[in-house]
Amino acid sequence: MPPSLPTSDNFFDTYCGTLMVQGCTSDAGKSTLVAALGRIFHRHGRRVAPFKPQNMALNSAVTADGGEIGRAQALQAEACGLAPHTDMNPVLLKPNSDTGAQVIIQGRARFNADARHYHDYKPMALPYVLESYERLRAAHEVVLVEGAGSPAEVNLRERDIANMGFAEAADCPVLLVADIDRGGVFAHLLGTLECLSESERARVRGFVINRFRGDLRLLEPGLQWLTQRTGKPVLGVLPYLQGLMLDAEDALPREASTPTAERRLKVVVPVLPRISNHTDFDALRHHPQVELVFAGPAAPLPAADLIVLAGSKSVQSDLQELRRRGWESALRRHLRYGGKMIGICGGMQMLGQWLHDPHGLEGPPGSLPGLGLLDFETTMARDKQLARVAGRLRAGGAAVAGYEIHAGVSRGPALAHPMVELDDGRHDGVCDPDGQLLATYVHGLFDHPAALDALLAWAGLEDRRPIDLGALRDASLQRLADATEAALSSSSLQHAFGVVGGAPRAMALT
Structure with a gap:
């Protein structure tokens, strides 16, 4: 002083x-x-x-x-x-x-x-x-x-x-x-x-x-x-x-994006009990051409162009809840009819073959079958990965900047096709060769204007209007x-x- x-x-x-x-x-x-x-x-x-x-x-x-x-x-x-x-x-x-x-x-x-x-x-x-x-x-x-x-x-x-x-x-x-x-x-x-x-x-x-x-x-x-x-x-x-x-502390946003004629891409985020870091979707919520829907438990998953599985503090229990609500069949139907899907952090882990938690870090020790949409398995580890990261989308080279917060370690053949090349030399996530599925551990995936534009193009939005989340904030x-x-x-x-x-x-x- x-x-x-x-x-x-x-x-x-x-x-x-x-x-x-x-x-x-x-x-x-x-x-x-x-x-x-x-x-x-x-x-x-x-x-x-x-x-x-x-x-x-x-x-x-x-x-x-x-x-x-x-x-x-x-x-x-x-x-x-x-x-x-x-x-x-x-x-x-x-x-x-x-x-x-x-x-x-x-x-x-x-x-x-x-x-x-x-x-x-x-x-x-x-x-x-x-x-x-x-x-x-x-x-x-x-x-x-x-x-x-x-x-x-x-x-x-x-x-x-x-x-x-x-x-x-x-x-x-x-x-x-x-x-x-x-x-x-x-x-x-x-x-x-x-x-x-x-x-x-x-x-x-x-x-x-x-x-x-x-x-x-x-x-x-x-x-x-x-x-x-x-x-x-x-x-x-x-x-x-x-x-x-403004980034929300915890509660889901009070104001949802309102459907309008300009909003030509519909994105659905299934809301599970331990959803985490839903600020990942702020750029989508504020994009004038995107209708973002946080889907709650009271109704079936609505039709969408893109479904994003968000992060979770308790991945196994949230996956069990997803199944209890009947949403697994809705996800498979979405892909069968040509829809796109992204899994972020815990959502990425759900897309794999198995979830293993041998130490009981998120609940009782044990293993649970994943959705089986990508060929990898995830094992929970005692040490949490915490890092601020930057890199590029492997397809197209758009810049990405965000952060990692996860305790899971994923291994399997699907990781040979990464979604992101990080500046520290690591590869991250999965880019499914069929072109319908993406998965990543990077939070803030949509925050960089270049990454947002590239991902909206991949999801099917044409003539995109640019937005800069940092400038809006x-x-x-x-x-x-x-x-x-x-x-x-x-x-x-x-x-x-x-x-x-x-x-x-x-x-x-x-």
Whole structure:
């Protein structure tokens, strides 16, 4: 932290220290608000970094230091002008059942645990959390911390490291955000405060209301009531912004692509219980000529030009669920009638002859027949492959850039026809000689404009319009930051977070 700060009336020029964003519910807008604040601070020339003590998500990213963190923290790092680092998310939980998860500490998978076992482990995880936090704090003027779920989950208060437990340990102030689009926003905010201890309530410096659409004048009486009732200010009301291209933390996108006359290629992604890294399909979701459908369990798989089998945290159990839903016959029928198919990571493994898990890494030890569409077998290994990769599609030479996150090792004759030639000299995946099947371990397959164009051409889309996912993401961050900075009151932020005359007040929590 510099010894002195420039005098300014703008909060984003003057604030130094830690600011934590907690939410009344999951998906209240914590991740996007931290990304917005990070981009605003970055635009003001500040050294700012994101931090999430504990995340539970199946969308993850590979960091510059070769570890694994939540996808949302990688997006927030980009907003802050940084490369993602494992210190930004020291504890990542990747669910592999309704009651268990793989526990990743500072970027490395350590063990699998059920909910009770992990709850007992939290005190041992806290030193890793604080170690990562202190490194970020030493290197940056501002650290933006994202909570997880809600601090109102009183059953999880004991040993909490994700919300108020971290805020108390780090002695930092809190901004509480709620989603008005869900309804009941005042009950959410007031009820959350009521569930907190006296010291925790004191940490909440103000509220942000997210996803508002309508006439703000009609909301003002409620804002005044809330401030009078709680003694805490509403620091901003953020508008509902549609069409943002931002990586989802975990939940499937709220907005699906709408069928139109321009959308001439239909892509279906079967949604299985442990689907992971569905951000792989963001480029398809935002392409004006592609209708992307995430197919849920309630109906048969719809007809499609291209079916993509996504990654999975529990490949064998997801494959069994695919069969239980009757989708295996639908996949074979799709190929029989000339449709195209791509398997990514776990989806690639499903396409092979066998899945072997001798160590029980994703469930009970054993083997399961794959779909048998490609001639290779996959064996789960204890060490996870984590790498940021680049290369070219072997057919046509289009550039590919992405990352690998997988524990399976695949071997078999089909791999003699790889899909991707990587710059590190390795070959990846399978390109079926018949031209209907592709398979790869590379996540982010559609992100590079050249690869996206080549794969859409292979799938049958003519006269393709180019899109650049990276440019769309950056434009969305700029738009989000513009709307957030316009909606937040700088003077109210200065007062709420203890910044007066260009420097933090002595009472400010940092």
